[in-house]
Amino acid sequence: MPNPTAAMIVIGDEILAGRTRDSNLHQLAGRLAETGIDLVEARVIADSPGAIVAAVQELSGRHDHVFTSGGIGPTHDDITADCVARALGAAIDVRDDARAILQAHYDATGKELTEARLRMARIPEGAELIGNPVSAAPGFTLRNVHVMAGVPRIFEAMLAGLLPALPGGRPRISDTLRVERPESELAGPLRRLAGEMPDLTFGSYPFEEGSRYGANIVVRGADAATVAAGMERLRALFEDDFAG
Amino acid sequence: MPNPTAAMIVIGDEILAGRTRDSNLHQLAGRLAETGIDLVEARVIADSPGAIVAAVQELSGRHDHVFTSGGIGPTHDDITADCVARALGAAIDVRDDARAILQAHYDATGKELTEARLRMARIPEGAELIGNPVSAAPGFTLRNVHVMAGVPRIFEAMLAGLLPALPGGRPRISDTLRVERPESELAGPLRRLAGEMPDLTFGSYPFEEGSRYGANIVVRGADAATVAAGMERLRALFEDDFAG
Structure with a gap:
C-alpha cells in the first residue's frame, strides 16, 4: 500500500x-518522513481569504492530509480558522470546549478572557481540537486539514501531539553517500546505475562548503536491503571519493 | 499602477x-521586496515532471514573473529546463551560446566538456541566458519564467544579475513596532486602528525570545507619510510597550 500523502500550507505575508x-x-518535513507520510508539496500563501480558501480546497481534495501553519491568533489578520471552515463548508463560532480551555488558562494567569482572546476559541463545527x-x-x-499555529515552538508542540494519532505508512529508507567531486563527473555513472536499479531512486544534491564541493547522493527505497545494495554499488563507483 | 506580481517554485525532493x-x-522574497515586485505565493514541489509542468503553467499564467530554483545541474534528476520548455511549448536542445560558455569554462579549468556536462547547455528556444x-x-x-540554480550561492548570484533587468514597481513601504505584550491585548485596539486607516495594512506577528514575548506590528502602505502616520498612532496606543 502506498504511503499517505500530505501537503503543507504556510500562511504568512511576513514570509x-x-x-x-x-x-x-522543515520541521514538518522531517517529522512526516519519520512517520511514513509523504510530503508531496508545500505552499506559502498570503493572509488573504481567497488564497487560503482556494489552497485548502485544492490540496485537501488531492492529499490524505493538509497541515497549515499561521493565522490562528487573536488579531484581525488571524483569519485561518474562518477560512478553513468556509473552504470545507463547516459552520464556525466560539465553541464551549475551546472557551473552557482559554478560560482556565487566563484564570490561572490572573487575566481576563477578553473578546479578542475569545476569537481563539472560534472552532469549526465537527473539528477535533x-x-x-x-x-x-x-x-x-x-x-x-490540521490547523496549527505559526510560532515555531507552538507549531512543534502541536505537531508532536497530533502525529501519533495519524496512521502512518512505511518510513522511507534512505542513505547518503557524500562525494567530493563535481556533480558533472558523477552524472554519467549515476544515470546508468539508476537505470539498473529501478526499485531505488538516486538523488544528487550538490553542496559547497568553502573551497570543498561535491554532491550528496541520496538512495531511497522501500526496504533496507535494497538501499544497502544500492549504497554498495555507489561506493564501488565512487570509491576514491568516499568520505563518509 | 499596481506592482508586478511574482510566484516562486522551489523544485526539490530533498526539501x-x-x-x-x-x-x-527567503533570499528571493527580500530582494523582490526591495525591487517593488510583489511575491504573492511560493511552492515547494517534487522533482517530478508532472508537478513541474503543472506548476509552471498555472503560475506563469497568473503572475508577471515566476522564479524557479533547483534541478538545472548535470545529473539525471535535473529535469527543470526540459519541464519548463514543455510547460511553455518551446523546443529544447543543446544551444550553441550555452555550449560556448561551458566550453570556455572547462577549457580554462583543464577539464573535458563531457556529455553529462553538456546537459547543462540544454536551453529552450527563444530563452535568454x-x-x-x-x-x-x-x-x-x-x-x-526565470530558471535558476538551487545551490544558494549560485541562486543569489544569478538573481543579482537578473533583477536589474526586470521592471519593478514601488517598493512597499513598511515599518515595525515591537510590543512586548501578549498579542491578545493588542488585538482590539489594532483592529479599530486598521478600520480607521484603510490605506494601510497592519500585520501582527507574535514572537517569543526565551521568557520575552509579544508581537511585531508591521505597518505597510504605498507612501512613507501615511506609514509614518500609522506608526505614530500605533506608538500612542501602545506607548508603554514601545521598545524600539
Whole structure:
C-alpha cells in the first residue's frame, strides 16, 4: 500500500515579504518522513481569504492530509480558522470546549478572557481540537486539514501531539553517500546505475562548503536491503571519493 | 499602477523529505521586496515532471514573473529546463551560446566538456541566458519564467544579475513596532486602528525570545507619510510597550 500523502500550507505575508524566515516546513518535513507520510508539496500563501480558501480546497481534495501553519491568533489578520471552515463548508463560532480551555488558562494567569482572546476559541463545527501545551489556544483538525499555529515552538508542540494519532505508512529508507567531486563527473555513472536499479531512486544534491564541493547522493527505497545494495554499488563507483 | 506580481517554485525532493532546508525563498522574497515586485505565493514541489509542468503553467499564467530554483545541474534528476520548455511549448536542445560558455569554462579549468556536462547547455528556444559567475552553467528566462540554480550561492548570484533587468514597481513601504505584550491585548485596539486607516495594512506577528514575548506590528502602505502616520498612532496606543 502506498504511503499517505500530505501537503503543507504556510500562511504568512511576513514570509513572502522577506521579513520572517519560515522554519515550520522543515520541521514538518522531517517529522512526516519519520512517520511514513509523504510530503508531496508545500505552499506559502498570503493572509488573504481567497488564497487560503482556494489552497485548502485544492490540496485537501488531492492529499490524505493538509497541515497549515499561521493565522490562528487573536488579531484581525488571524483569519485561518474562518477560512478553513468556509473552504470545507463547516459552520464556525466560539465553541464551549475551546472557551473552557482559554478560560482556565487566563484564570490561572490572573487575566481576563477578553473578546479578542475569545476569537481563539472560534472552532469549526465537527473539528477535533489540537492541544497547545505552550499557550493554551488550541489548533484543530477539520476532516483532513490540521490547523496549527505559526510560532515555531507552538507549531512543534502541536505537531508532536497530533502525529501519533495519524496512521502512518512505511518510513522511507534512505542513505547518503557524500562525494567530493563535481556533480558533472558523477552524472554519467549515476544515470546508468539508476537505470539498473529501478526499485531505488538516486538523488544528487550538490553542496559547497568553502573551497570543498561535491554532491550528496541520496538512495531511497522501500526496504533496507535494497538501499544497502544500492549504497554498495555507489561506493564501488565512487570509491576514491568516499568520505563518509 | 499596481506592482508586478511574482510566484516562486522551489523544485526539490530533498526539501520535502526534510533533509535540506531551503534558503532561496527567503533570499528571493527580500530582494523582490526591495525591487517593488510583489511575491504573492511560493511552492515547494517534487522533482517530478508532472508537478513541474503543472506548476509552471498555472503560475506563469497568473503572475508577471515566476522564479524557479533547483534541478538545472548535470545529473539525471535535473529535469527543470526540459519541464519548463514543455510547460511553455518551446523546443529544447543543446544551444550553441550555452555550449560556448561551458566550453570556455572547462577549457580554462583543464577539464573535458563531457556529455553529462553538456546537459547543462540544454536551453529552450527563444530563452535568454542568465549568467552564472560562480560555476558557469547558465540559467535562463523563457517568457516570464526565470530558471535558476538551487545551490544558494549560485541562486543569489544569478538573481543579482537578473533583477536589474526586470521592471519593478514601488517598493512597499513598511515599518515595525515591537510590543512586548501578549498579542491578545493588542488585538482590539489594532483592529479599530486598521478600520480607521484603510490605506494601510497592519500585520501582527507574535514572537517569543526565551521568557520575552509579544508581537511585531508591521505597518505597510504605498507612501512613507501615511506609514509614518500609522506608526505614530500605533506608538500612542501602545506607548508603554514601545521598545524600539
